[in-house]
Amino acid sequence: MAITRADVEKVSLLARLQLSETEIETLTVELGKIVAYVDQLSEVDTDGVAPMAHAVEVSNVFASDEVKTSLPREQALANAPSHNPRGYLVPPVLGG
Amino acid sequence: MSQTYTTIIGLEVHVQLATDSKLFCGCSTQFGAEPNTQTCPVCIGMPGSLPVMNREAYDLSLKTAVAVNCEIPEFTKWDRKQYFYPDLPKGYQISQYDLPMSANGYLEIHDEKDRFEPKRVRITRAHLEEDAGKSVHDEQAGTADSEIDLNRTGTPLLEIVSEPDMRSSAEARAYLSELKLLLTYLGVSDCNMQEGSLRVDANVNLHLDTDEGKVATPIVEIKNMNSFRAVERALDYEAQRQFRVWQETGKKIGDSPKQTRGWDDAAGITRGQRSKEESSDYRYFPDPDLVPIIVTSEQIQEVKDALGELPADFRNRLIREFGLSSYDTDVLVNQGREVVDYFLEVAEHCDDAKAACNWVTQEVLRALKERESIISEFAISATNLAGLIQAIVEGKLPKTRAKDAFELMMVDGIDVASTVDRLGIEQVDESALESLCQELLDANPKIVADVQSGKPQAVGALIGQAKKRNPNVDPGRVREICLKLAQQE
Numbered sequence: 001m002a003i004t005r006a007d008v009e010k011v012s013l014l015a016r017l018q019l020s021e022t023e024i025e026t027l028t029v030e031l032g033k034i035v036a037y038v039d040q041l042s043e044v045d046t047d048g049v050a051p052m053a054h055a056v057e058v059s060n061v062f063a064s065d066e067v068k069t070s071l072p073r074e075q076a077l078a079n080a081p082s083h084n085p086r087g088y089l090v091p092p093v094l095g096g
Numbered sequence: 097m098s099q100t101y102t103t104i105i106g107l108e109v110h111v112q113l114a115t116d117s118k119l120f121c122g123c124s125t126q127f128g129a130e131p132n133t134q135t136c137p138v139c140i141g142m143p144g145s146l147p148v149m150n151r152e153a154y155d156l157s158l159k160t161a162v163a164v165n166c167e168i169p170e171f172t173k174w175d176r177k178q179y180f181y182p183d184l185p186k187g188y189q190i191s192q193y194d195l196p197m198s199a200n201g202y203l204e205i206h207d208e209k210d211r212f213e214p215k216r217v218r219i220t221r222a223h224l225e226e227d228a229g230k231s232v233h234d235e236q237a238g239t240a241d242s243e244i245d246l247n248r249t250g251t252p253l254l255e256i257v258s259e260p261d262m263r264s265s266a267e268a269r270a271y272l273s274e275l276k277l278l279l280t281y282l283g284v285s286d287c288n289m290q291e292g293s294l295r296v297d298a299n300v301n302l303h304l305d306t307d308e309g310k311v312a313t314p315i316v317e318i319k320n321m322n323s324f325r326a327v328e329r330a331l332d333y334e335a336q337r338q339f340r341v342w343q344e345t346g347k348k349i350g351d352s353p354k355q356t357r358g359w360d361d362a363a364g365i366t367r368g369q370r371s372k373e374e375s376s377d378y379r380y381f382p383d384p385d386l387v388p389i390i391v392t393s394e395q396i397q398e399v400k401d402a403l404g405e406l407p408a409d410f411r412n413r414l415i416r417e418f419g420l421s422s423y424d425t426d427v428l429v430n431q432g433r434e435v436v437d438y439f440l441e442v443a444e445h446c447d448d449a450k451a452a453c454n455w456v457t458q459e460v461l462r463a464l465k466e467r468e469s470i471i472s473e474f475a476i477s478a479t480n481l482a483g484l485i486q487a488i489v490e491g492k493l494p495k496t497r498a499k500d501a502f503e504l505m506m507v508d509g510i511d512v513a514s515t516v517d518r519l520g521i522e523q524v525d526e527s528a529l530e531s532l533c534q535e536l537l538d539a540n541p542k543i544v545a546d547v548q549s550g551k552p553q554a555v556g557a558l559i560g561q562a563k564k565r566n567p568n569v570d571p572g573r574v575r576e577i578c579l580k581l582a583q584q585e
């Protein structure tokens with residue numbers, strides 16, 4: 001499966017990455033190599049092997065429904081690029 | 097050109113599960129807290145934090161899925177749904193994609209007013225996911241920034257997706273009411289729409305019969321409907337809008353992508369919103385931080401056995417055991433489990449279930465409504481109301497004084513025996529009643545003559561007089577006795 005320039009443009013749009021012309025070209029090649037590397041797995045005969053949904057053979061890990069202390073608000077907001085004493089501030093959200 | 101169309105409706109309901117803490121962390125889910133005081137590294141997506149599944153959230157979702165007749169696969173897992181939005185701090189939502197915890201269920205719906213035939217609405221799937229935060233736009237600040245409150249982030253949601261099986265806004269409303277009632281009986285959610293505990297999105301389009309055969313209009317998803325009434329109005333509006341657009345443009349499904357429209361309740365219209373990303377654009381993949389859940393058929397059976405009686409079961413039982421009408425049954429069941437339990441206790445302690453139903457659905461519900469109260473706080477206990485009904489059945493309390501007795505019992509919370517004493521109600525024995533009637537007839541020869549000449553309604557005038565002489569008389573008996581005596585004269 002080859003990675004095309006259009007693939008890189010679409011993925012970068014979804015990831016909200018603004019790439020320059022050169023970056024798109026470089027990434028098309030590099031992402032292509034990564035996919036080709038992983039694609040080697042398709043050489044393995046997987047007939048009769050159930051698809052794996054998770055890498056670890058563990059299931060049913062639960063926590064009990066108990067309220068624990070949350071972060072103090074100042075700490076929660078501390079790393080935000082912009083905030084007021086109550087909340088995070090972001091550019092106006094359009095279109096609902 | 098006259099043209100008929102069928103409206104095709106599918107609903108997506110998000111219901112907030114009634115846990116104390118969030119789906120993957122210990123933050124409180126309490127509504128109405130100060131913004132951003134109920135968050136932690138897990139729910140605001142700090143690097144290195146690890147989500148762990150809340151057992152209660154999973155149990156509540158399993159209970160609900162079983163109650164809507166879903167199949168529960170043995171294996172289920174969680175996936176990351178990637179998209180960017182300011183209220184989604186991790187940049188992805190933990191949801192379920194290809195292996196949801198339940199699928200292929202159904203819900204039976206019917207209409208009290210028989211506007212549609214009872215039907216089964218298929219449920220595609222129900223899956224467990226986390227909620228996002230909220231953005232608050234400060235109007236006063238004009239074009240200023242939006243403020244984000246992440247308290248709701250990570251609250252457990254069950255998304256219940258129906259098949260497009262509804263054909264009118266009335267059917268959609270019935271589906272929502274029945275689902276809400278079921279969720280309330282199960283106690284899995286408070287279903288408060290104002291607080292966002294229950295949210296509804298609708299997918300709607302039209303099927304038309306044209307000269308070129310059957311045609312479907314493009315599917316529209318409607319959002320921002322904040323009440324069941326709003327859902328009904330939005331669907332009615334949208335069907336008409338799509339029909340108009342189809343007449344103008346002839347656009348069919350596939351000619352344009354699925355559109356999202358927001359309902360503007362004040363204006364009574366839907367407005368176009370940003371086009372939705374395709375499912376493939378969400379780049380779902382299994383969340384490596386969460387392990388899958390495996391359930392056994394024994395566990396599922398245990399959940400089924402513990403469900404108890406649900407609205408449909410109660411309806412059947414009330415009709416079968418007590419001979420109530422389906423209308424009365426609906427009134428009782430739709431009031432919620434506590435009212436049904438109250439009725440059952442009243443019916444159990446008296447010999448007239450039909451009267452018990454009438455008292456509960458009429459007087460008790462009216463009194464609760466007037467007082468803006470709930471059944472658990474009602475002053476007349478179920479056994480006391482049963483006592484009242486039984487006193488009527490046994491002739492110890494004339495029907496005419498029953499409402500007085502009810503009012504007094506409600507104010508003072510006393511039983512029927514004390515009430516009868518307090519009201520000075522005495523049983524009027526038959527001979528006393530006959531002599532009273534005879535006295536009245538003797539004093540009113542004209543009425544006797546009228547009755548004898550074929551005007552039995554003339555005795556009506558005597559009933560009022562009898563009641564004045566003795567408030568405990570039963571007007572029905574007075575009428576009968578007066579008629580009998582007048583004929584004998």
Ligand SMILES: [Zn+2]
Binds near residue numbers: 138
């Ligand atoms: Zn948290």
